[in-house]
Amino acid sequence: MKKKNIVTCFLEHNHKILILKGSEKVSTYQGRWAGVSGYIEGDEDSDKRALKEITVETGLSEKDLIFVRKGIPLTIKNGEFQRIVHPYLFRIENPELIKIEREHIEIKWIDYAELSKYQTVPGLKKAFFRVYLSLEIEKRLDEIKNDRGHRADFLSMLAVETLKYAAKISEKNTFDDFFEEIRSVGWHLIDIRPGTASISFVVSEILYKFFNERKKRDRKKFSKESFIKFVEEYIELEKNSLNSLTEFASRVVKDNSKWLTHSYSSTVIEVIKKLKDRNIEIYATESRPLFEGRKTAEILSDYVKVTIITDAKAGYIAKEVDGIIVGADSILQDGSLVNKMGTSLIALAAKEARVPFYTICNTRKFYLKSEYSKIEPEEKDSNEVYEIGDRKVSVKNTYFDITPSFYISGIITEKGIFSASDISKEIKIKEKYLSIFK
Template sequence: MAHVVTAFLRNRGRILLTRRSDAVGTYSGKWAGVSGYVEGDPNDAEDDARRELEEEVGVTEATLANTAQPMHITDGEREWTVHAFMFDVNHRDIAPNEELAAVEWVHAPVICERDTVPELWPTYRRVAPTLETVQTDDAHGSAWVSLRALEVLRDAASDAESWEVLVSFGRSLRDARPSMAAVTNRVNRVLADAAGDTEALCQRAAAEIDAAAEADDVASAEAAQLLRTEGYDHVATLSRSGTVRAALEDAGPSVLVAESRPGLEGVTVAESLAKKGLETTLTTDAALPGLVADGAVDAVLVGADAVLSSGDVVNKVGSYPVALAAARADVPVFAVCARDKIRGDDTVVGEEGGALYDGDLPITVSNPLFELVPSDLADGVVTEEGRLDSDGVERVAAEHAELARWDESTSSGADAGGDG
């Protein structure tokens, strides 16, 4: 039985499909991922997947997002053991070789509409994000997690047996990360707009993925413009916000980055900025407030897991002391995020990190992941609409509160049906 790899490349919620040319020995003209034979030990099939990415589409830098147990496929007299992988890439620039007749970045359910190699959709589903992905991810910011949530909803709609089942699953997905407003608002928008139609929901989720990715890009561009216009040449940040990182890379100031314990995601931010040529200093979480208070920077830029309707910002623990230090030094603090991170209410939902103590003594552990930065310590929320004041935040919050009402009408309809 031949061992093969199928690698899916993902960027901004879309995956790369390739159509095999007449130069290949099997399945010419069929759509597939990036695929090829395992030439070495099947236990090291990731090496083969990366080789195929380089040879077929010219991709040398890709982050492994997921893999799965090998899948056995029988197609007539052919038998295959498929090793599937999902890789994230930060651009869509590819260089197809002669083995590919066409390439296209698509939303994954398009697989079901194409003439593909055997079992391509089940192969994709084995490495696609899941509800558990959304629930348990502690390595990425809420913008990233919200895109994964939308992908999960889109793919579920493609497979859904009924609207009722899909709605129940949608509620679980919406509530998977209650501290992350972008997950809640974006799932709510899709379910509200679909209005009971599973096919419409799949299409609406796909459109929302594209819109969400664009919103983050525009928000980062707005923040970069703010830094340039105001002449902020020395900026502090913490945690890992892709939107903040993109803004800093665009504006190009010197950056002071906190390490962000316990995940140390600040280290990866510092590495990314340094690779872009920015003057970068990495410090400890505990040291950052003192450095800000001593005048090491002229602005603080943070992301946001949520912005309350009051204008208060919910972000990773460590944000509040930095904001206090900035206020003491008269240094402005800006939160940068897509408008979908503005909650429709003032509910603060906490999440706990890992245990700090595993001894036998009766010690209560408090290890919150997020904390509140009051609105009087924040000098503005920068979104794709530009810098929002308190009235702007309230307006967006009211829109998001309205979106959440889809569930009220759905529940009322279900109750009415049950009474009949």
């Protein structure tokens, strides 16, 4: 089978999309309507190819193009040929800037609902709906994308709610059409926050379990209500995961023990709250620059004895506690921990003081290598650390560091206390779920 990768770009302006006829490039389908398309050469990046095709074809420059999203690649078979179409959606502000110089190319701005009326290249409509989202869904995605106040747990539940909402407003009646639509929403939910692994985990798990595992038996008696019910059950199960986490945590957090925690972790807080009858004592680092450790201390002070310390004192206190317990922003494939800046230093202090260092989190926080590589190390506002003013002083303010797995005594999850080697097994499960997008 011969494979070709191709980009197909839809330009949108004022709720209309641009289609073109007669491109010489995609020589197979001359005379048919298409998006701005072109072959991806070798291992070229599809994003770059998309931009290149548009600028060459339309005379627009990159600054005229607003990238909206890209969709799930679409495979189109034609005998022994296989074309993998990478659909893109761009918005443009000034359609009058488009200059099609080759005379035999015809262009049209059409309503997307009219796409069926045109004789298009194969799969054009399907490709379009892989980048199209209704305004309601788009709005919800934007909320998740721009959310800076909530943690991953919350955001992934928002994503699940969005899947449920997409099902509710869906007008698709067959399993295949519904799957195509919901899966596309799932894809975009993952794509808007590629660095938030828990979103990709829950979204792909739901899609995989409903559409793949259930496919055989439920295909015929499928209804969108059954999907909605499935999602609701999933949400209930998620809520229970805290109990499992607490159960496993209770195996290490013994009666009358003292623990040091760093920064703010809602999971650590909820677990400690549930273990309040154990007469535990907590030391909380203040966690500069934003002092979120104070929030930890304030919340916990209603349940256990809490003492706030400066971050620099963590090494000193490590010698006085029974162990260290922190949350997790993410757990990487090799079992290392991404968490608030300073975590790795505290883990080192724990090792030195010979006290155990635990991280506690849902397995949703487990990251594929490919996912983690998408996280850009954010350089945060320097004013959080120091107001530079007109001084010649610089500031470095990044929020996360990586704690190597050999500093970690155990990763307490809702499924058990994991060692680094257990992580790759869990990651494989996640990879299986993500195969739903292939």
